[in-house]
Amino acid sequence: MNIAVVGTGYVGLVTGTCFAETGNKVICVDIDEKKVERMKNGEIPIFEPGLDVLFERNTRQGRLSFTTKLDEAIEDAQIIFLALPTPPGEDGSADLSYILGVADKLSFLIKDYKVIVDKSTVPVGTSEKVHNILAKHLDEELFDVVSNPEFLREGVAVDDFMKPDRVVIGTSSSRARDVMKQLYEPFVRQGNPILFMDERSAEMTKYAANSYLATRITFMNEIANLCEKLEANVDMVRIGMGSDSRIGKRFLFPGVGFGGSCFPKDVQALMRTATESEYDFQILDAVLKVNTEQRRLLAKKIKTHFQDDLQGKTIAIWGLAFKPNTDDIREAPAMYIIDELLEAGAKIKAYDPEAMENVQKIYGDKIQFMDDQYEALIGADALAIVTEWTVFRTPSFKVMRELLKEPLVFDGRNLYDLERMQEQGFHYLSIGRNPVSVATSSKPA
Ligand SMILES: NC(=O)c1ccc[n+]([C@@H]2O[C@H](COP(=O)([O-])OP(=O)(O)OC[C@H]3O[C@@H](n4cnc5c(N)ncnc54)[C@H](O)[C@@H]3O)[C@@H](O)[C@H]2O)c1
Numbered sequence: 380m381n382i383a384v385v386g387t388g389y390v391g392l393v394t395g396t397c398f399a400e401t402g403n404k405v406i407c408v409d410i411d412e413k414k415v416e417r418m419k420n421g422e423i424p425i426f427e428p429g430l431d432v433l434f435e436r437n438t439r440q441g442r443l444s445f446t447t448k449l450d451e452a453i454e455d456a457q458i459i460f461l462a463l464p465t466p467p468g469e470d471g472s473a474d475l476s477y478i479l480g481v482a483d484k485l486s487f488l489i490k491d492y493k494v495i496v497d498k499s500t501v502p503v504g505t506s507e508k509v510h511n512i513l514a515k516h517l518d519e520e521l522f523d524v525v526s527n528p529e530f531l532r533e534g535v536a537v538d539d540f541m542k543p544d545r546v547v548i549g550t551s552s553s554r555a556r557d558v559m560k561q562l563y564e565p566f567v568r569q570g571n572p573i574l575f576m577d578e579r580s581a582e583m584t585k586y587a588a589n590s591y592l593a594t595r596i597t598f599m600n601e602i603a604n605l606c607e608k609l610e611a612n613v614d615m616v617r618i619g620m621g622s623d624s625r626i627g628k629r630f631l632f633p634g635v636g637f638g639g640s641c642f643p644k645d646v647q648a649l650m651r652t653a654t655e656s657e658y659d660f661q662i663l664d665a666v667l668k669v670n671t672e673q674r675r676l677l678a679k680k681i682k683t684h685f686q687d688d689l690q691g692k693t694i695a696i697w698g699l700a701f702k703p704n705t706d707d708i709r710e711a712p713a714m715y716i717i718d719e720l721l722e723a724g725a726k727i728k729a730y731d732p733e734a735m736e737n738v739q740k741i742y743g744d745k746i747q748f749m750d751d752q753y754e755a756l757i758g759a760d761a762l763a764i765v766t767e768w769t770v771f772r773t774p775s776f777k778v779m780r781e782l783l784k785e786p787l788v789f790d791g792r793n794l795y796d797l798e799r800m801q802e803q804g805f806h807y808l809s810i811g812r813n814p815v816s817v818a819t820s821s822k823p824a
């Protein structure tokens with residue numbers, strides 16, 4: 380099939396590349412000229428594991444190409460995917476201006492039947508809005524609008540896209556349904572379903588899934604906070620709970636609060652939708668409040684340890700991206716922690732395997748960026764671990780002890796075993812577990 384993908388961000392580029400990989404001819408279009416130029420030159424503008432191999436193969440074999448021209452991209456396309464931003468507006472509702480703006484342009488460009496697919500996360504009722512804009516200048520026989528929300532996670536986006544747990548297709552048109560079924564069949568060979576439903580339910584499914592996952596994490600963060608007070612170990616509790624097949628083991632990890640470009644914005648947007656429908660969605664209100672506090676937790680622990688006096692103190696930070704295996708720093712907890720520490724007078728030496736360039740664009744020389752995780756520890760008063768990159772999981776504790784002024788670690792991701800940290804002579808504070816406290820004189824050789 381011939382496909383156009385409008386918007387080449389984390390979703391659009393992965394979507395376009397994966398559709399090309401299954402044999403379709405894909406043209407990706409973006410208004411960002413520099414980005415398009417880079418992609419034309421074979422450069423991938425984001426860090427997403429596994430994307431490079433597919434990108435290289437499909438561009439080389441002519442199934443994947445890039446342009447800034449919407450008319451050129453859609454001319455021969457049977458399907459047009461909208462993978463455009465839907466950022467939060469001032470009141471928290473999803474800003475639909477990108478989607479509706481492109482729909483308006485399409486209404487002047489479409490000449491033969493096309494399926495317009497909304498891949499962005501959009502509030503219930505958006506497909507009707509898109510339909511109405513298109514219908515202003517187009518015969519209704521010439522298009523169908525489909526809601527096809529995307530559930531990929533950054534860092535494992537290619538795998539999630541190629542082997543989805545399910546594909547959700549919202550459409551009331553049998554013609555569009557057949558086109559979408561044909562397109563997605565290669566992706567659901569392992570028996571996972573394509574779920575057909577109406578457009579509104581498809582739009583709601585996306586917000587319900589993200590808001591539920593954000594709630595689940597928040598619930599665990601509160602359990603962890605209570606564990607700390609009760610001297611219980613949240614890791615044990617998590618495994619004990621997760622072994623119940625009704626609960627399941629995944630997505631129960633407490634930490635520094637959820638971040639990223641989706642959960643915070645989508646929970647807000649669903650709340651806004653609820654308010655507009657005169658429904659008071661109380662759980663989500665609590666989720667956002669708890670998450671705001673949880674994001675501060677590590678900074679609060681650090682401040683408490685130093686009796687609120689961080690003047691002249693240097694804190695090393697391991698991990699800046701909102702999660703491992705991405706360079707994305709949108710709503711990353713590390714930014715909130717760094718802001719609070721800077722405000723309290725601390726100096727920051729930061730290291731992240733992929734996200735430093737993006738963070739530097741925001742902070743400039745307000746913080747120091749180090750080439751190596753150990754370099755960040757030289758002369759630091761403490762280490763704070765914010766993102767659970769694999770490379771931080773089995774460090775040399777000996778080198779860490781030697782480089783830090785004191786063997787003091789604040790771990791927002793519970794990477795290390797408590798007994799191990801005790802043996803290694805660290806003062807170690809993590810999430811939902813007892814603090815490990817060791818007199819510095821008992822440091823192992
Ligand atoms: N990032 C994720 O993990 C993820 C997963 C599922 C769903 N979503 C949803 O998908 C949508 C896109 O998210 P993203 O993270 O890929 O966004 P992004 O910001 O990474 O990318 C959006 C792209 O659209 C381009 N763009 C903006 N206006 C345009 C226009 N008029 N014409 C062509 N291109 C234009 C931008 O230049 C940018 O490259 C959002 O609704 C998001 O909520 C995101």
Ligand SMILES: O=c1ccn([C@@H]2O[C@H](COP(=O)(O)OP(=O)(O)O[C@H]3O[C@H](CO)[C@@H](O)[C@H](O)[C@H]3O)[C@@H](O)[C@H]2O)c(=O)[nH]1
Binds near residue numbers: 529532592633701
């Ligand atoms: O047990 C967990 C799992 C995740 N997180 C945090 O939750 C946030 C989101 O993580 P994750 O869901 O892995 O990343 P995203 O790429 O934001 O993916 C979410 O948001 C996407 C955009 O809508 C959806 O497509 C995905 O299905 C949904 O998982 C991050 O800050 C994680 O650190 C935790 O704190 N504990």
